[in-house]
Amino acid sequence: VFYRDSILAAALKAAGVAYLLIYIMQFYRFILFLTALWTS
């Protein structure tokens, strides 16, 4: 049970981090967009 729980916890944590990563990447692209918009 401990094994299964720890796997589940890790998977959830990983999914959370992954989801956050997508937001970060899109935020990063948006920043690039703003930079290019204001300098062109």
Place this chain on the structure above:
Amino acid sequence: MLLHINGEEREFPDGLTVAALVAQLGMKPDRVAVELNLEIVPRTAWDNTTLKSGDKLEVVHFVGGGGISHELEPQAIAEPDHANTTSEPWTCATCSATGRGMFCPDCGEKRPSRHDLSLHHFFTHALGEFFHFDSKIFRTFRLLFTQPGFLAAEYIRGCRKPYLHPFQVFFVANLIYFFLQPIIGWSGLRTWLYVQMHMMPYSKLATRMVADRILAKGMSLKDFTAAFDHVVDVQARTLVIVMVPLLALLLALVQWRKRRFFGEHLVFALHFIAFWLVGMFVLLYGGSVIVLKWLGHYGMHFPDAKVDAFLFPITRASRPFTCIWHSACSTAIPSLPRP
């Protein structure tokens, strides 16, 4: 038994260990690294590693001042009758130190031999230097892809001579990137105006902002697109370099509790971006267009896929970085709904 040392075949007595071989070659053990059949043999394992016929060895001799030499001069060593190859002391022409082996114990200069100036030796030596330098690059890049994270861990552990310096790895990767990128025409770090206006979650906002900007500047959309994409192109070239400290900073934040030096994160970031740059072309040539389209369909960008490809094996290859293994699990991103 027959051994291949630095690409040359040589005969040795059976049952020879690595330590015995190094001694037989007249090299100082603390200035030599040995690679046996493409694997580095740790110095602690030299006494227990017995060589067998057909083994392929790379013996690297470190030179004071940061240089590296593969010179073994097997022919000269194999000629015990030659006056210069006996264990008689000799004076180094470079630093005037006295030594007995094939190389100066202080600066690593090779013991002079009259054979050095023969035309055959001269060209063999020149080619050897070139290809051995190459082999160091290949070894480093092979490990970068086969054991991601290993190079960073090795660098931090202190084992640095057999590999390229992280900055060199980054430099070579950049060369590959800048030479191949225009040929392939892939718009790597570039998010063109069309993509910003049509394919991002914030595209509606972006379109409004672009419309305002066009009105303010009194330009046509076509002209503005050209100007915007030109800026994006310039931006992308800068980003390759800027991404290194940014990634290092991100890692430092993620691992702030571990109190690591920023340099450690920088080493990892350099290796990672190098992997990323070269991996881009490996993936492009790997016929993975369909996979990429599929990932793109789910809002997954090219870089993210490579992040996973690099991070996932790290969980096994490099203990110092296990804490970021969570990120590796983002291979599951495509199955998640888009934010």
